[in-house]
Amino acid sequence: MWTDEELAGRINQAVDWLRTRVTEAKAKGVVVGISGGVDSAVVAGLCCRAFPDNCIGVVMPSHSNPEDKEDALWIAEGFEIRTVEVNLGGAHTQIMGQVKNQLESQRCQLEGEKLSQGNLKARLRMSTLYAVANALNYLVVGTDNAPESYTGYFTKYGDGGVDILPISSLTKAEVRAWARMLGLPMRIATRVPTAGLWPGQTDEAEMGLTYDLIDRYLLGEEVSSEVQERIETLHSQSEHKRHLPPSLELPKLKGLD
Secondary structure (H helix, E strand, O other), X not given: OOOHHHHHHHHHHHHHHHHHHHHHOOOOEEEEEOOOOHHHHHHHHHHHHXXXXXXXXXXXXXXXXXHHHHHHHHHHHHOOOEEEEOOOHHHHHHHHHHHHHHHHHOOOOOOOHHHHHHHHHHHHHHHHHHHHXXXXXXXXXXXXXXXXXXXXXXXXXXXXXXXXXXXXXXXXXXXXXXXXHOOOOHHHHOOOOOOOOOOOOOHHHHHOOOHHHHHHHXXXXXXXXXXXXXXXHHHHHOHHHHOOOOOOOOOOOOOOO
């Protein structure tokens, strides 16, 4: 395991990195969505250290568990981060309702309705974060960790749509260790990971893997062949999420004589 000195040093590196990236972008501060989970809590802690006077935490309930909002506000208060709360439930219901009605009127088969509504929720959150960030000339800071980045467990143009990612090289275990160093309680560090995309949704159930197994694999430790195959399948299937969209490059036409 890591020593407190090692953890403190890495946290300081992350804080300096945030300041450098914001300066390079000629921005003034940072925006982070706070969900109540350990990843967003750690990123919020880094952001408030980097920009104590220029950091906004955005809480975005959308038919969510009320405890998520309570924890998110508690985290923001503990770090003394100014918060903006935007309830996205009404917008989500309205957009999804119109999409379903229009598709059904065209006699389309709705094969991925749950995924569609879940990804819409994530993309509404992304749009909200950028609405706040653009209004203040801030950067949007993402909260994906290494297991999520490698397996593609994030919504394309949703929680994957950010400006900078300060913890995307950290295993889940290291994120939890950073949480302890930042003064977060065990109930936040050990909270069941969920993106809150639909009732009862959890990260590990959706991936079919525990974060511990993915951590071990990424660290080069031994895991079963089934686990390795599952992780690499997720990585391969999500490769498109880690790149800009492919563009068709056509040869230039010669001018007419």
